[in-house]
């Protein structure tokens with residue numbers, strides 16, 4: 001049978017994520033040291049795990065409200081107010097999603113019509129492209145560059161705006177570059193959004209993983225609350241990737257419609273994860289500070305090792321990725337990662353998996369033990385000798 005004829009064009013247009021292809025390659029080999037997966041190496045802090053267990057033991061094994069437990073939405077509203085001084089009402093302006101991933105999918109599905117253009121600064125998290133393709137939207141990539149510290153370039157964004165532009169999708173702190181967008185540039189983007197009447201989707205998944213400078217919550221900028229969908233989650237900040245819980249916040253008329261989709265495809269986020277997330281917001285903050293402190297120590301170490309090896313890079317200000325440039329080796333990103341994997345058994349990710357602007361770069365995730373990072377850097381140093 002020719003199965004392709006049964007598949008929608010939308011699905012046929014999806015390309016496998018560069019990360020996934022690379023994982024598949026690494027999975028065929030033994031004893032791989034992997035600095036490729038973008039998730040905390042820490043287990044979820046114990047009190048949060050215990051809250052999940054207690055929830056199950058109490059028989060909390062049923063559906064909750066579609067938007068998630070009101071107690072969790074209330075706790076989240078308090079958390080966001082404290083952290084970013086941004087106000088969202090628990091009723092109507094917040095709902096819980098199955099990780100930030102579902103939030104991204106639903107936002108794209110709710111906002112984008114076929115042919116709408118969505119501007120995405122790249123390199124960016126791989127799903128941004130995927131969810132936009134699934135909404136039949138046209139992706140307009142705008143490069144952020146190493147020369148500009150991977151900060152936003154409002155002039156380039158302005159050039160990319162056409163009458164068909166519907167939205168801008170921002171992802172800061174950035175996976176994969178580790179950049180934290182500056183207030184100055186965000187204000188410029190806000191001005192453009194207002195002038196051209198655009199929606200801004202702001203994925204702030206790493207909002208607490210900041211080492212230098214400040215993270216600006218986009219919806220706190222002048223006149224931006226009314227045109228921003230704020231996406232976030234528990235996966236990275238609270239080391240809860242496997243629980244699959246995140247959130248979407250925004251103006252009620254948009255959130256209401258997004259919740260419609262959520263109702264049909266998910267119903268509600270799993271109840272155990274919701275109860276664990278309440279605990280995370282109530283008592284988990286000190287663990288976040290501890291983990292961020294540890295990531296910072298690793299960031300400093302990996303930055304020094306990579307620059308000492310002669311790999312040009314921007315010092316990451318947030319998230320937990322290093323994004324060095326490898327173009328002077330004469331290899332493409334994929335060739336570099338493949339050779340490094342085969343010769344030194346270390347998995348890192350080709351930068352162009354994150355968009356055109358990632359060509360010539362590789363992403364190294366340092367949410368890993370110091371021991372593994374040190375070993376990976378020793379092997380990379382050995383690997384690099386033939387190029388220097």
Ligand code: PLP
Pocket residue numbers: 038098099100101102125171174175203205206233234235241244245246
């Ligand atoms: N947004 C960014 C920038 C990410 O890096 C990720 C995961 O890597 C996500 C969203 C998705 O997170 P979740 O695991 O909560 O679905």
